[in-house]
Amino acid sequence: MLKALRHIWMVVVLAGVSLAQASPAAQRFGGAETRPKRIVSLVPAVTEMIYAMGDGGRVAAVSNYDHFPADVARLPRVGGLLDPSVERILAIKPDLVIVYATQKDLIERLDRAGIPYFNYQHKALPDILTTIRAIGARIGSTARADAVASGMERALEEIRGRTAALAHPATLLVFERDPASLRNVFASGGYGFLHDMLEIAGGRNVFANVRQQAVQASTEMLIASRPDVIIELLYGDSLKNADIAKELRAWDALPSVPAVRSHRISALTGDEFVVPGPRVVDATRKLARTLHPDAFK
């Protein structure tokens, strides 16, 4: 299950990468339906947002990759980013479908079927809050959405405040690499919600100057970036601690890296790191605790 979350992350990255081609955020209001009751959500992040607003009861179906909150387990599935099942979506008879902006085929079909949809685009952390408010407006829960968003803003500000005065260590945030080796390392670039979380949590992204969400780091780049801390976002079907420790030893191949010398390499597991929704606050807090253990007991 957790492995599938890595899937989501790639989805999220690539959805963001295709930013340039996506049409501007479009929302289609179907007639007077401003309080949709049968919502189909293909975007796990938005599913979580809707539940956070307390409107989970109005969600009729979710994507194959939705796992939070636990209630979604009993809901029917309709596919994902690459393979949405138009048939199943239509069978639900939805009055609002949450789609990725890049799912052009699906959007076309929904248009033809006359079904309203909400166009989701993934960008950086501030956009999460914007999206929460936008979704709230769309489904007629403006006040509750605002409450959720404001709560998140306050929580993030609190974390930022605590780390502001501390020294921000140079951090390498890795979210993907070949198992048991340092080939094909993908780290967070200077853009995107991973980067934003890292900065709030009190870390200085070694690839902050790269204007991309994902950086494929070669061996030379890894050595030259000289991180003081390496954080790996690891997924795997119930990775045991012993396995995690073994995986992290791959970094021993580069002994000159400060993080390796001072043994400041950590693995974080958990789906809150791949779903840019309300749980980014938890994710940010975990990052902050890893970077500044004394300040975040």
Add this chain to the structure above:
Amino acid sequence: MPLIRRRLAATLLGFGLLLAAALVTGPLIGSTHISLARVFDGAIPFADNADAQIFFIARLPRVLAAALVGASLAAAGVVFQALLRNPLATPDTLGVSSGAALGAMLAITFHFNFAFAGIASIPLASFVGSIGALGIVYALASARRRGLSTIVLLLAGVTMTAFFQALILFTQYLADFADTFRTVRWLMGTLDVGSYAPILAALPIVLVAFAMLATLPRSLDLISLGTDAAAARGVNVLAAERLALASASLATGAAVSLAGPVGFIGLVVPHLVRLIVGSDHRLVLPASALFGAAFLIACDALARTIWSSGELPVGIVTALIGGPFFLWLLVRK
């Protein structure tokens, strides 16, 4: 026209120097600035010496891998072209590359997790795939008649390539998103091996392949004019063809397992070399190996430095150079 002896000596010397120059300058090039003095400063413990680590862990293995892969693919290209009597043949023509790609794809998608003799699953599966493809193509080509029919070989190769490509697409379809992304990246080819282990694993195979190739050049000359004429001149045509097929496939398989399918080396390098030394395979084969190595080192250096926010896969650089070069070749003929 100077005798073959002098030409061979001059060729080996010239291209040998070129390769030596590439080997020496390759590790000096990179996206980070390092100080050679620090690299070789024995006083600094290796674990603390970032410059030395960049030189010896990041760059030198890449350069050596580039040399090995470039030499293997170029030599394999020469041999396949002679075997198929066609200057447009490449190591991909007979399906060996596609077999290797399929092996890697399966390993990535189904998360093979075995290692054998210190070799990780992806390169291992890739190599097995290449040898499997060779076996099938060879069996098809020798099935019907005595000897190895070149036409059947070609058809079998083209068919197997198409079949493997279909299997590759199917595997990608089954794969989850991240794995598909990984396989697409693998298909672009990369030399960032990060350690000497993969090189040492591929080296024995390449050496064996080269030892087999060493006896072939003159036979290849004669065979390229026609198998009857070659046989009448004393060439053991069947043995030579088998040896050519096996050695070129081994070299290709090892190269693709190490770095993924890097395209155009097997096509462009022999052509360039023939423009310089003529068509005698006793010159073309060694020269292509040497030049292929130097060429790929240069392409990899370019791949590492040309892109400001990271590194290009080397397969993209070879394609960007090879494609237009090839177009130019076609136009001028």
Add this chain to the structure above:
Amino acid sequence: MLKADGVSFAYRAGATLVVNDVSLVIAPGELVGILGPNGSGKTTLLKMLAGTLTPSAGTIQFDRRPLSSWRRRDLARRIALVPQETHAPFDFTVLDIVLMGRFPHLGTFALEGPDDLAIAKQALASTGAWAFEDRPFATLSGGEKQRVVIASALAQSPELLLLDEPTTSLDLGHQLDVQLLLAALNHDRGVTMVLSTHDLNLAAALCRHLILLRAGRVVAQGPTEDVLTPETVRALYGVDADVRRHPVAGHLTVTPLARMP
């Protein structure tokens, strides 16, 4: 020199015999023609004589030893084969091609030396192709290519030259060139020759002995005068022809007159 006894060939066991129970003797210095229509097995027979195809039945002996007992390279030093067509997929020069004829004398790793170069140049001179030495083989005309390939065979310093349809794809002028060249090589240098052809007049003009082949079988063999008659022409080609000595050229000529029903 070369003796074939009851030689037959089929491409697969049980398939039709392409060559059927052929026996012949080639004496040193002879200029022999294997004459027959297309598909009569001439090329296959020639390849067996060269040792590149193994007979399905019968034996061939060269210098009183079975062909199969000869080492490939030793045989190639004595017998050279000129195939019907030579296509160079790579940019070999004429000299490159001719030097390849030295292979049986050199082996896998030996490189040609000055002696080999001299032999190659002499071979080119004797075929009148010395002017093309550095030209790419692929740019030559059919006739020029044929002369180069013959030179390449001569560079093998063979005692016996086997030629498969040496003039078939050439125009009249080049046909005559090759014909005169072969006659001279045989007459002046004593090179024994066996050539296959379906051109009756070439065979009559050039060869002193003929072996007439039809559907893989020998119809007649012996001196040209004895063997080339209207009866044998009829048996071979199904054509009524006039065979007579040409008053100017001095050799037999065959003129087809009518198709037999």
